[in-house]
Amino acid sequence: MIREIINEQREFILKKQVLIRRKALDRLVSLLPLNQIISIIGVRRCGKSTLMKELIQHILDNGLTSKENILYLNLENPYFNQFKDDVSYLAEIYKEFKKTVKHGEKIFVLFDEIQFFKDWQVFVKDLYEKKEAKIILTGSNSKLLSPELATLLSGRSIGIHLYPYSYREFVKASKNSELLKYLDKGGFPEVSSIEGRDTIKLVVENYYKNIIYQDVIPRFNIKNSLEIENLSYYLLSNASKEVSYHTLMQISKLDDKTIKQYVSYLEDANLLYTIYNYDSSLKKQIGNKKKVYAVDSSLVNYLGFSNSRNFGRILENTVFIELKRRENEIYFYNNNKLECDFLIKNGNKITECIQVTQSMEDEKTRKREVDSLKRTLDYFKLTKGTIVTEKEKETITISGKTIDVVPFIEWADR
Numbered sequence: 584m585i586r587e588i589i590n591e592q593r594e595f596i597l598k599k600q601v602l603i604r605r606k607a608l609d610r611l612v613s614l615l616p617l618n619q620i621i622s623i624i625g626v627r628r629c630g631k632s633t634l635m636k637e638l639i640q641h642i643l644d645n646g647l648t649s650k651e652n653i654l655y656l657n658l659e660n661p662y663f664n665q666f667k668d669d670v671s672y673l674a675e676i677y678k679e680f681k682k683t684v685k686h687g688e689k690i691f692v693l694f695d696e697i698q699f700f701k702d703w704q705v706f707v708k709d710l711y712e713k714k715e716a717k718i719i720l721t722g723s724n725s726k727l728l729s730p731e732l733a734t735l736l737s738g739r740s741i742g743i744h745l746y747p748y749s750y751r752e753f754v755k756a757s758k759n760s761e762l763l764k765y766l767d768k769g770g771f772p773e774v775s776s777i778e779g780r781d782t783i784k785l786v787v788e789n790y791y792k793n794i795i796y797q798d799v800i801p802r803f804n805i806k807n808s809l810e811i812e813n814l815s816y817y818l819l820s821n822a823s824k825e826v827s828y829h830t831l832m833q834i835s836k837l838d839d840k841t842i843k844q845y846v847s848y849l850e851d852a853n854l855l856y857t858i859y860n861y862d863s864s865l866k867k868q869i870g871n872k873k874k875v876y877a878v879d880s881s882l883v884n885y886l887g888f889s890n891s892r893n894f895g896r897i898l899e900n901t902v903f904i905e906l907k908r909r910e911n912e913i914y915f916y917n918n919n920k921l922e923c924d925f926l927i928k929n930g931n932k933i934t935e936c937i938q939v940t941q942s943m944e945d946e947k948t949r950k951r952e953v954d955s956l957k958r959t960l961d962y963f964k965l966t967k968g969t970i971v972t973e974k975e976k977e978t979i980t981i982s983g984k985t986i987d988v989v990p991f992i993e994w995a996d997r
Contacts, residue, residue: 585679588662589654596636596655596693597643603756603772605630607745608637614741615647620711620718622727625745626853626878627798628790630772631721632657632695634745638719639693648689654680654716657695670702677710690716698722698802711739723798724851746908747771747879750901750995762973762992766897769881770904780885787885791815791854798852803844810837811845818846818855818875822883823896823903825860825872825917853878856907861914861926861933874915876903894973895941898991899924902939902971905995916959923959936960936968943975943988953979953986960984969994 607623611634614621625631639655642648654677656663666672677692684690692710697703697720711718720727727742747770754760757768757775768774768783771790777783795815800808814835818826831842849855855878860871877883880897906913906925916923916936927935938956943949956968961984970988979986 585676588656589676589680592655592657592660593650593653595657596639596653597650600636602633602637602640603748603752605634605637605745605752606749607634607743608641610743611638612641614743615642615717617741618714618739620707620720620740622740622742623719623721623745624725624727624742624853625721625723626747627723627794628771628773629745629747629853629878631723631745633772635693635695635719635721639691642691648691649685652684652688653691653693655693655695658699659696663699667699668701670700670706673700673703673706674709691719692716693719693721695721696723698724698727723794723853724802725853726851744907744910746904748775749905749908750992763894766880766894766901767884767892769879769884771879771881774881783881784885787881791882791886794852794854799848799854802852803848805845805848810835810841811848814842814845815849815854816886818849819877819882819886822855822875822877823899825874825915826857827872854882856903858903858913858915860918861916861928862918872917876900878904895939898941898971898973899939902937902991902994906937921959921962922955926959926963933963933965936963936965938968938970939972940970941973943970943972953981956986957981957984 611621611623623631623634635655639653642653643650656676707718707720710716748756749770750762750765753765753770753775756772757764774783774786777786795812796808799805799811805811814831814837817834828839828842832839835842846857850857856876857873859868859873862868862871877900880900883897883900884892903913903925906927912928914926914928916926923936924939925937926933927937936956936959938952940948940952943952952970956970960966960968966983967985967987970986971991971994972988974990975988976990976993977988979988
């Protein structure tokens with residue numbers, strides 16, 4: 584049976600198909616020569632398995648090894664449920680796999696959704712120490728990138744984060760370059776090719792339920808599933824807004840400790856993210872309100888907890904995910920009557936200030952966005968800032984400051 588599952592999974596992953604080349608593939612390929620274990624982390628259905636398929640195609644197309652030397656296992660396959668508490672079964676599979684490898688050629692071992700096996704770290708550490716295979720893992724939780732895992736693996740792991748489609752990837756997949764369509768549908772690969780709001784809603788709701796009931800509740804042994812589901816609905820419905828734990832306590836009737844734990848669980852599953860209101864005092868920063876963002880705009884648009892869609896907020900959420908994709912250290916700023924949607928910190932300094940608004944055609948909106956950004960630039964002693972819009976473009980010079988008003992599509996290509 585082991586030989587059958589190896590062949591079945593290999594046949595699946597080697598099946599030829601036209602793939603949308605992900606930008607993350609370039610980063611992944613650059614890491615192949617390194618000895619470290621590679622971890623690919625991302626929310627469910629963001630394309631991790633397809634990225635592995637792209638990587639395997641690259642490996643074979645460039646003659647890095649033969650197909651017989653590639654072991655690929657999707658551990659989310661129902662077949663593995665019966666063994667998920669017995670990590671030694673992975674060792675049995677690897678032992679059987681090695682019987683047919685071509686000696687003298689590199690071995691690649693790829694485990695998709697590795698977290699479904701209890702104590703998987705033990706097996707992976709043992710395999711790594713044998714130094715006979717390049718190991719690549721995917722998972723839906725950020726613990727694969729945690730310092731604890733790095734310590735367990737003697738610092739021999741390196742991770743990359745995968746997000747749903749960027750705008751350009753969405754255009755390639757859907758053949759539709761309309762920005763509002765991307766803001767509406769979001770970047771989940773499957774959703775990009777679906778038409779009809781009712782169908783999209785069903786798919787997105789299914790994603791959400793799977794994240795909550797497979798990646799969060801059982802993983803953290805949560806007894807009251809309704810509590811964390813209600814909290815996640817509230818947070819997603821307030822994407823791009825400030826939230827405080829005090830308010831969350833009042834709304835949810837949960838204590839402070841439980842709320843903080845639940846929010847960390849949702850972040851660990853990559854369903855949503857929070858960022859700090861920047862302050863030079865770490866103590867004040869931790870105590871300030873946070874802003875929350877969804878991993879994908881479809882979760883905000885299609886889960887049915889908002890009476891109307893605010894594309895200004897959705898645009899801000901989309902800009903945030905693009906900044907995350909670029910691996911920036913991100914804050915917002917709302918202190919002393921100064922407001923700025925995003926601050927980018929590099930080292931010990933704030934190096935970039937970004938505002939987001941759908942349109943500046945309204946004079947009040949224009950004045951608010953320009954004045955707010957200008958004063959923020961003054962405060963952080965910067966000379967240039969950016970306002971990302973849906974489609975407007977201009978350069979504003981004010982009091983020695985340059986403000987670049989740029990359409991999202993142009994900004995996203997930078």
